[in-house]
Amino acid sequence: MAAQRNPSDHLTLALLSFFLWMPWESGARQIRYSVPEELEKGSFVGNISTDLGLEPRELAQRGVRIVSRGRTQLFSLNPRSGSLVTAGRVDREELCAQSPRCLVNFNILVEDRVKLFGIEVEVTDVNDNAPKFQAENLDVKINENVAPGMRFPLPEAIDPDVGVNSLQSYQLSPNKHFSLEVQTRSDEVQYPELVLERALDREEEAIHHLVLTATDGGTPLRSGTALITVTVFDTNDNAPVFTLPEYRVNVPENLPVGTRLLTVTATDKDEGANGEVTYSFRKLPDTQLVKFQLNKNTGEIKISEKLDYEETSFYKLEIQAEDGGAYLATAKVLVTVEDVNDNSPEVTITSLFSPVAEDSPLGTVIALLNVHDLDSGQNGAVTCAISGHLPFKLEKSIDSYYRLVTHRALDREQVSSYNITVTATDGGNPPLSTEAHFTLQVADINDNAPTFSHISYFTYVPENNPRGASIFSVTALDPDSKENAQIIYSLAEDNIQGTPLSSYLSINSDTGILYALRSFDYEQFQQLQVQVTASDSGNPPLSSNVSLTVFVLDQNDNTPEILYPALPMDGSTGVELAPRSAEPGYLVTKVVAIDRDSGQNAWLSYRLLKASEPGLFSIGLHTGEVRTARALLDRDVLKQSLVVAVQDHGQPPLSATVTLTVAVADSIPDVLADLVNLEPPQDSDTSGLTLYLVVAVAVVSCVFLAFVIMLLALKLRRWHKSHLTQAPGEGLAGLPASHFVGADGVRAFLQTYSHEVSLTADSRKSHVIFPQPNYADTLISQESCEKKDPLSLLDDSKFPIEDSPLVPVSSIFVFL
Numbered sequence: 034m035a036a037q038r039n040p041s042d043h044l045t046l047a048l049l050s051f052f053l054w055m056p057w058e059s060g061a062r063q064i065r066y067s068v069p070e071e072l073e074k075g076s077f078v079g080n081i082s083t084d085l086g087l088e089p090r091e092l093a094q095r096g097v098r099i100v101s102r103g104r105t106q107l108f109s110l111n112p113r114s115g116s117l118v119t120a121g122r123v124d125r126e127e128l129c130a131q132s133p134r135c136l137v138n139f140n141i142l143v144e145d146r147v148k149l150f151g152i153e154v155e156v157t158d159v160n161d162n163a164p165k166f167q168a169e170n171l172d173v174k175i176n177e178n179v180a181p182g183m184r185f186p187l188p189e190a191i192d193p194d195v196g197v198n199s200l201q202s203y204q205l206s207p208n209k210h211f212s213l214e215v216q217t218r219s220d221e222v223q224y225p226e227l228v229l230e231r232a233l234d235r236e237e238e239a240i241h242h243l244v245l246t247a248t249d250g251g252t253p254l255r256s257g258t259a260l261i262t263v264t265v266f267d268t269n270d271n272a273p274v275f276t277l278p279e280y281r282v283n284v285p286e287n288l289p290v291g292t293r294l295l296t297v298t299a300t301d302k303d304e305g306a307n308g309e310v311t312y313s314f315r316k317l318p319d320t321q322l323v324k325f326q327l328n329k330n331t332g333e334i335k336i337s338e339k340l341d342y343e344e345t346s347f348y349k350l351e352i353q354a355e356d357g358g359a360y361l362a363t364a365k366v367l368v369t370v371e372d373v374n375d376n377s378p379e380v381t382i383t384s385l386f387s388p389v390a391e392d393s394p395l396g397t398v399i400a401l402l403n404v405h406d407l408d409s410g411q412n413g414a415v416t417c418a419i420s421g422h423l424p425f426k427l428e429k430s431i432d433s434y435y436r437l438v439t440h441r442a443l444d445r446e447q448v449s450s451y452n453i454t455v456t457a458t459d460g461g462n463p464p465l466s467t468e469a470h471f472t473l474q475v476a477d478i479n480d481n482a483p484t485f486s487h488i489s490y491f492t493y494v495p496e497n498n499p500r501g502a503s504i505f506s507v508t509a510l511d512p513d514s515k516e517n518a519q520i521i522y523s524l525a526e527d528n529i530q531g532t533p534l535s536s537y538l539s540i541n542s543d544t545g546i547l548y549a550l551r552s553f554d555y556e557q558f559q560q561l562q563v564q565v566t567a568s569d570s571g572n573p574p575l576s577s578n579v580s581l582t583v584f585v586l587d588q589n590d591n592t593p594e595i596l597y598p599a600l601p602m603d604g605s606t607g608v609e610l611a612p613r614s615a616e617p618g619y620l621v622t623k624v625v626a627i628d629r630d631s632g633q634n635a636w637l638s639y640r641l642l643k644a645s646e647p648g649l650f651s652i653g654l655h656t657g658e659v660r661t662a663r664a665l666l667d668r669d670v671l672k673q674s675l676v677v678a679v680q681d682h683g684q685p686p687l688s689a690t691v692t693l694t695v696a697v698a699d700s701i702p703d704v705l706a707d708l709v710n711l712e713p714p715q716d717s718d719t720s721g722l723t724l725y726l727v728v729a730v731a732v733v734s735c736v737f738l739a740f741v742i743m744l745l746a747l748k749l750r751r752w753h754k755s756h757l758t759q760a761p762g763e764g765l766a767g768l769p770a771s772h773f774v775g776a777d778g779v780r781a782f783l784q785t786y787s788h789e790v791s792l793t794a795d796s797r798k799s800h801v802i803f804p805q806p807n808y809a810d811t812l813i814s815q816e817s818c819e820k821k822d823p824l825s826l827l828d829d830s831k832f833p834i835e836d837s838p839l840v841p842v843s844s845i846f847v848f849l
Contacts, residue, residue, distance in 0.1 A: 063151040066117065070125040070156050075118050078108060078154060081141065082115025085150065089115030096144030107137060108154065117152070125156045126193040133195060160198040160251025164190040166259040171245070173227065173261060177235040178268045182228070184214070189224040190247035190257055198251035206244040211263070213245070227261070235265040269307040272360035273299040283369045286340045294325070297332040299354035299362055306357035315353040315363060318381045318403055325350065325368075340370050344379075344407035376407040378415045378457040380469035383434070388476035391445040399425060399473060400437040404457040414460040423451060445475040446512045479517040479571025483509035491582040496555040497590060507545040507579065509567035517571040525564035525578070530557070538563060538583075547581075555587040556629050589634040589683020595691045597625040608694045613665045621650065621695055624657035626679040634683040642690065643676035650675055650695070659693065671697055
């Protein structure tokens with residue numbers, strides 16, 4: 034009776050055939066379309082079914098659909114016609130603003146072939162926007178005495194279209210007084226200017242109405258207009274004129290207060306406000322100002338205080354007449370006082386230049402003083418002096434005037450104001466004196482740059498920080514005042530990994546508080562070097578810089594990554610072999626893992642979670658080496674399953690697991706025999722069992738032969754590829770099979786455990802020789818680890834397979 038074929042044998046052969054002959058897609062095509070903007074929903078864009086080589090009815094059958102991320106989908110598929118159509122209104126200005134080209138990219142997925150097609154749709158501009166001014170009415174005010182050729186800038190119009198559809202020209206309505214010129218700024222933006230061609234006369238025409246038109250170059254042409262109203266102001270072109278250039282009057286000293294001395298009169302030919310004249314004293318000392326009273330409307334001069342010959346025997350008054358347009362005329366009034374009297378010296382501050390700049394040169398005039406005594410002779414001889422140790426001195430000027438000038442350099446940061454006392458003393462006996470007091474303010478200049486409290490700053494920020502959070506604050510001080518002490522903080526322009534620094538950090542220009550604009554990733558970078566600038570608002574501004582280092586602190590946000598054993602990609606189960614004769618401590622394999630974190634977050638420990646035979650295997654806590662814990666016994670089953678957990682030391686800890694399969698046998702026939710023995714016999718007939726074993730051995734021989742053929746084919750393919758491309762990676766062919774893998778400061782040794790398979794003519798006599806563990810650890814530089822993905826170090830295609838009777842493999846995969 035023929036034995037039934039095990040169904041798993043058929044599945045094994047099918048999987049092997051699929052693995053050897055399965056085709057692979059090499060890349061995705063790029064399909065391009067062009068469509069104008071502002072089309073209605075459902076408008077035709079392109080025949081997608083023809084470009085994909087499919088019939089329209091096949092689109093739904095093959096699962097053809099649009100895949101994209103981000104913006105709202107602008108296009109859709111019409112399954113009936115097989116066309117790509119618009120999903121709604123497409124506005125080029127909304128999508129791309131002023132960009133010359135507007136491209137929309139998305140992908141189309143053919144699910145049954147697992148293939149992506151890149152779609153690029155160019156949205157072309159149509160003239161759907163007219164130029165527009167921000168204000169429809171513009172007011173321009175011009176005096177009538179403005180000379181021709183004067184220019185008055187006008188606001189430009191805005192057109193969001195691009196190319197020929199954008200703003201092209203300006204036009205001004207015809208006018209004999211004005212013309213239009215268009216200027217171009219450095220950013221290529223055109224703006225109009227109103228040019229005065231002929232002089233204006235308000236009496237002839239007080240208001241001018243102009244129309245400014247902006248036109249684009251699209252089809253049809255679109256334009257926008259703005260109404261310009263030009264208002265002409267009147268000019269005061271006549272000055273007041275006094276009836277006499279000089280008025281004289283003689284009065285006794287005993288005239289009562291309020292007595293009228295005389296009336297001055299000035300006339301102006303202008304009308305209205307420009308012809309209204311007001312009177313005032315001009316350059317009159319305070320001592321004389323209190324003696325006389327001037328009516329500003331009538332020009333009448335009266336005595337407001339008792340006159341004294343000893344004080345002044347002669348008064349020279351200067352009267353100015355001013356009209357509404359600020360034209361002036363002056364006249365003198367000479368008053369002679371007749372009599373004698375005794376008085377103390379008087380000090381009059383004629384001019385005071387306060388505040389005075391602190392950088393004023395020596396000899397700068399601070400004040401002009403008038404010192405005189407109404408007495409005559411020696412009693413009227415007056416001397417002046419200032420009290421205190423001040424950086425000023427008095428210099429005798431003409432007549433009875435003194436100048437107060439700087440004698441030493443001033444420093445506002447040391448003394449910001451001075452209380453000055455000027456003492457005037459006559460030559461009488463006993464002498465009489467008078468003191469004059471005034472305060473002089475020292476004006477600040479920008480002579481001090483802002484200074485930071487530290488030479489450099491540093492701060493620590495944990496990664497995964499919230500966006501917009503404040504991370505640090507810097508403070509600078511400026512001993513100047515007002516705007517010279519107003520500090521503005523800024524960050525120097527810099528790039529971090531090709532990205533502007535301004536996308537990572539910002540600073541409050543007033544407070545100096547720094548904010549994180551994005552969440553930092555320690556695995557991307559560990560620190561930021563920032564230069565903070567503190568500038569004052571002086572003219573010219575002064576500034577100082579300080580270095581700020583932002584250290585990013587690592588958090589445990591990466592799970593350990595297991596590099597070996599790697600998950601097979603062909604559907605098979607990786608098996609590690611252990612001979613039955615293995616002694617306790619025999620190295621079976623090694624689990625290799627890395628953690629992209631740093632510090633204790635990247636310290637890894639290995640432990641055995643689950644085992645088919647508890648106590649048979651152990652794993653190194655820090656090495657990941659799987660070793661036998663005791664000698665193997667005959668009762669131990671062939672297939673041992675181990676679940677290994679890799680855990681870091683972060684808070685909270687993260688972990689990953691991997692399942693290992695260990696086959697216990699001394700030779701390949703033993704492995705296969707044990708695998709067969711795992712199946713319960715279905716027939717007690719001796720002949721049936723013999724046939725079953727023969728078939729099993731034949732299948733195993735075929736599988737092994739196919740495996741050898743596959744290895745030879747891969748070697749030929751790599752040899753052919755290396756001669757075509759001559760890739761720089763050929764230098765890796767001579768490296769040993771073991772590699773050192775490092776990730777962010779964490780190092781792990783990846784060891785290859787080789788088994789020698791000796792083949793003879795009789796496949797039934799093939800056997801496996803288990804040598805003692807062979808360690809070949811090669812240290813790979815940190816640069817190589819950074820340039821290559823750590824997982825790529827385990828790819829068998831990076832190492833050559835030598836043609837020899839012994840075939841080294843990292844593990845044997847048995848098709849179950």
